Amino acid sequence: MMTELRRIIKSGFLNFKRSSLISWAAILIVTITLSVITTIVLLQAVLHFSLSQIQDKVDVTIYFNTGASEDKILALKSSIQKLPEVASVAYTSADEALKIFRDRHSDDYPTIQALDEINENPLGAYLNIKAKEVSQYESIANFLKSDNALVAGSASIIDKVNYHQNKVVIDRLDTIIKGAQKLGFLITLILIIISVIITFNTIRLTIFIAKEEIGVMRLVGANKMRVRGPFMVEGVIYGCISTLITLFLFWPITYWLGKNMTDFLGFNMYEYFISNFFEIFGIILISGIVLGTLSSFLAIRKYLNK
Amino acid sequence: MIYFNNVSKIYNKDSVALDDVTLTVSAGEFVSIVGHSGAGKTTLIKMILADDKPSDGTVFFESVNIHKINSNELTKLRRKIGAVFQDFKLLSNKTASENIAFAMEVAGKTDEEIASDVPHVLELVNLSHRAHHFPNEMSGGEKQRLAIARAIINQPELIIADEPTGNLDPVNAFEVLQILKKINDLGTTVILTTHNRGVVESAGKRVITLEKGKIIRDDKDGKYII
DSSP: OHHHHHHHHHHHHHHHHHTHHHHHHHHHHHHHHHHHHHHHHHHHHHHHHHHHHHHHHOOEEEEEOTTOOHHHHHHHHHHHHTSTTEEEEEEEOHHHHHHHHHHHTTTOHHHHHHHHHHOSOOOOOEEEEEESSGGGHHHHHHHHHSOOGGGTTTTTTEEEETHHHHHHHHHHHHHHHHHHHHHHHHHHHHHHHHHHHHHHHHHHHHHHHTHHHHHHHHHHTOOHHHHHHHHHHHHHHHHHHHHHHHHHHHHHHHHHHHHHSHHHHSSOHHHHHHHTHHHHHHHHHHHHHHHHHHHHHHHHHTTSOO | OEEEEEEEEEEETTEEEEEEEEEEEOTTOEEEEEOSTTSSHHHHHHHHTTSSOOSEEEEEETTEEGGGSOHHHHHHHHTTEEEEETTOOOOTTSOHHHHHHHHHHHTTOOHHHHHHHHHHHHHHTTOGGGTTOOGGGSOHHHHHHHHHHHHHTTOOSEEEEESTTTTSOHHHHHHHHHHHHHHHHTTOEEEEEEOOHHHHHHHOSEEEEEETTEEEEEETTOOOOO
16 A cells, blocks of 8 residues: 555656656646635735725714713723624723814814813713624614613713714715625635636646556556556645745735835735735645646546546 | 457447457467458457447456456456557656556556566567667667567466557567567467468467458468458
8 A cells, every 4th residue: 555655656756757848837827826816815815904994994982961970981881892793992081082182173273262261171971882893883873772771871971872974984884895895705706716727627638648648557457546646646746836836926026015015005915925924825735736636636537437 | 268249349330340249269379360450350359458348249358247347347357468559558758667667566566576577578578778768769669569568567367469560560570479479388368460461370370350340260270361
């Protein structure tokens, strides 16, 4: 068994070496496929990052009446935090709200002067709520509106909830984000299917060239595995070499993108590539090996039945 | 050893390759099958190698119905048969010694056996100097001698030679025939197809003549008569 395996592996390497032109043509195609997969992985990262940036900009704010007691507000805060849809709740006290307002309008002299003349804090405290998903804001807002036991007694201190003012924008963003995710998935799927078909056909072509040899091996008395094995080993070699070439190509590409396109993309591609190097390496290597081996396995089946 | 019982191979109604052929080849025989191109010689060989299925009838190798066995059993059966073809059917990306070693590997021989037997058989067919050459670096006669070396390396019970001299000049053809006769003298059954009159007559053994898929003559010490 071990001897058989050793002979198959040796034969695979020898075939790879001896039919070098065909081997490198196959490697070129597998490399292109793996490059498509790598590009998709990186684009998904950009898409994911951009969408989470947008999502992060969406929130719901509960404004409280001036003079609402901090205990009640904090009690409400802890109730809201317990909701499964809620990602985070930030409390801003009335004093902090005033400070932020003053900072923001520091150049606006009449406003500051008017504020000084009032001589008391006209602003109330507020809670800033971020949901895990954009689509969950509505249920959070509904929860706040309801006569729920958790929020009982809070109605008197809530001035307004800005969700209903922002509803249209939030809904539209939700649609865009979901659409972008669906489109991204669809494009990914189509590109991967096309690449896999091209790779499969290229490997099928390399095996078609060897179909006479396959017939001879069978006539000499080789069992199916002895004939198929070396081709599958070649498939593994294609996958491994293509992985190395792809990673070698993407190193400078992501470096350039990181250096020149960080502002445009919103995040540093090179840093992403480096920090996720082993994950990307794993994805490409497994894709390459599975593609090469499986294509060989399937392509040779047709010629083995004699 | 080989039994054909009413075997027919019909590709379509205008193309009948074998028509109700019944024949027996005993162990140790040297049988030449002759006939014009298209007489059905190669189809007959394909039936024995299970490279093609009969439309009707049965083919037995000893007690085994060749066309009723599964892929694994067929692989084992083929190891009992050494085949030589007009177009050599060598593995082009393997050297002469690797071609022979491959046949030994698939028969489950050890590395030691391969290392000792391959040089011997190459010497037997006078190809020691070509051991590390690829088939495309060899002449027609050398390729055919290599094919014979590969066919006999596992000491098969039967050697099938399908037009082995078809691509060779008379000198090489004679040399190939002498090797086949020597193998037969050592006890191996040989089935040879040819349309080379000289080869058949110098063999001086049993001759089966095929015409349009039918056996029209079967002579013990036959001559090439068509």
